[in-house]
Amino acid sequence: MPQTADSIVVNDRAYRLPTEPAVVLCIDGCEPDYITQALQAGLMPSLQRMFQRGGTSLVAEAVMPTFTNPNNLSIVTGAPPAVHGIAGNYFLDRSTGAEVMMNEPELLRAPSLLAGISEAGVAVAVVTAKDKLRRLLGHGLAAGSICFSAEKADAATLDFVGLPLPDVYSAALSEFVFAAGVALLRAGRAKLLYLSTTDYIQHKCAPGTPGANAFYAMLDRYLGQLDELGARIALTADHGMNAKTDAAGQPRIVYLQPVLDAALGAGAARVILPITDPYVVHHGALGSFATVYLDDPARAIDALRALPGVELVLTQQQAAERFELPPDRIGDLVVVAERLVVLGTSPERHDLSALQDLPLRSHGGLSEQQVPLLFNRRLAQVPARPRNFDAFELLLNHVAA
């Protein structure tokens, strides 16, 4: 589709400009079974109606690492991290030895389709749960576009949405995002919306359990409202979520730094856990993906591969190719843990006290790549291997007439 008056091209993909309101929701940590179980419990009647009316349900692949930042950026750029540059929540700047948060727009290597569509004159709104994503997702939006976070909503926004400022660790933070989306649509303030939540609940509650079901019942009420307002809707996720414990609920952690210190000498390798961010209270900075910076990767590979619980060890080049990652932001080795296992640096660097009450659930690995990709309309065309970052293209270009 060449660029025309009613379409634009961003990162080599064409997008039709919306002629009716279009909403993409990224439900953080939405393992497909969360929705399956809530539907099964009768708690998502609006979604059920959308499916009965011809809506589409796909399972799509998220990008690796299955973390929030890389996947949100992939969804809004329509491209893998190799293109947009955000390969995790932070990386190591080799020149300074500093750990650099990947929250800064200057680290972005590609424009977002949201920016492109807003530049084409469409009213675009982005609402995120946490503020850390806001600047990345809102980068390049045309003047007059809307972009705010629930976490840092100002007084006027609170008034507009009609909810109090939510706690950053709460289901209410995500509810605020949905409520804001409905309010924006109802007020005619936006034609294209991107709503991105937080996985506070998903880190705590397994699919089908009361806390999870309450979250998805809440989501369903807002889905129903968005649908009634005439929007075409796509729902996807940045990653899935799995238990990372034994049956007794104890976290299963493979600590990498001691192994590397033993193999290469103390401090010769530096382990980076790109799940780490300023908001790690709910998962102790433990995910199923790690990168390692070191001089002699070949010497460490065998020691890492021999570790029980390690699923995959790739060199920088292998990981960049297989996972479409920017090589300069992933270290020299990439380590992926098995489904029920997470990777840590050293025991003393992780605070596990928050895991005393609730068994660890987390993400980051291959086992969290399968996510829902749902539409409230029928698609005329469905890709054989959908990816979560196809959401905007499918919603804008391929909804059946």
Added chain:
Amino acid sequence: MPQTADSIVVNDRAYRLPTEPAVVLCIDGCEPDYITQALQAGLMPSLQRMFQRGGTSLVAEAVMPTFTNPNNLSIVTGAPPAVHGIAGNYFLDRSTGAEVMMNEPELLRAPSLLAGISEAGVAVAVVTAKDKLRRLLGHGLAAGSICFSAEKADAATLDFVGLPLPDVYSAALSEFVFAAGVALLRAGRAKLLYLSTTDYIQHKCAPGTPGANAFYAMLDRYLGQLDELGARIALTADHGMNAKTDAAGQPRIVYLQPVLDAALGAGAARVILPITDPYVVHHGALGSFATVYLDDPARAIDALRALPGVELVLTQQQAAERFELPPDRIGDLVVVAERLVVLGTSPERHDLSALQDLPLRSHGGLSEQQVPLLFNRRLAQVPARPRNFDAFELLLNHVAA
């Protein structure tokens, strides 16, 4: 440990004869999170007490394919399927073209440790949920040993256990197994018990949901009784369990026969789904593992590997090596599906009507290999990579004094 008056050797592993009652429970389809969630909900107080008292919780690897027969036989032989010969629920006899159920003791290639220990004079009892496993598990038991199924319990057994004959599709079938174990122990009728349940509930209910929690609360009551009777207890599973649907609850099925017919010509390949058995109502004969019998495997491999949802395609030799399987009972190719996907033959050969009410949950793949391996005692020694078929050795040889 050489064979002595107080130990025996079976399949190259030594087992101390029990000096106190010892019970191994194989909880069919027990994904670790079933227990985690039930503990979290406060529904397994007996197990909680066992852990607090120094019990041991490991995650062990089940054998591939992650089906009932291969794993039960591995647990009672202490050996992988390459040794005991039971590689699934059935296989194709190439000489006759017949599909042969692997329920017959003559197909066994190794003795069970239960048989060996009973021959050494220890009172052994085996109780299974379904009758199909009874003959395999009971094979070679010394005269006077006890071996029966809940499904076909006779009048005297019903009277002894004190429960009515359970329906074969019910949680009660497994409860009968537990109750029988407690009754046998209480009556002093057995010193070594193997109790093996059915995954009727696990195929239907996700971890932490009401149906699952009720099952594990029931299990916990019997665990408490076994523990109070002074038994040392090991609990493991034949395989885990995962959702095999999209978020809408529709099964995700990759049908192999049409692909093979297109690649090789109609009927040139024959797909065998070794999950199939006389009891397939609850999962439509759909699991994540298939074997293919054909003349020219090389021609089919690429077509199978290209299928979305297929995780792994191995030749007979590769599969036999990697999964320790008997090559003559696994076909020419082995196909493994991704975590949320199952493999079918052709659409017309599967009855999906039973999946209308409840979303498909199943097993068979790599994603169901991680299972609990729990003990009500402290172990003096823990293997780095425990397997479910280490259960008897750990329980009999390595419980701390």
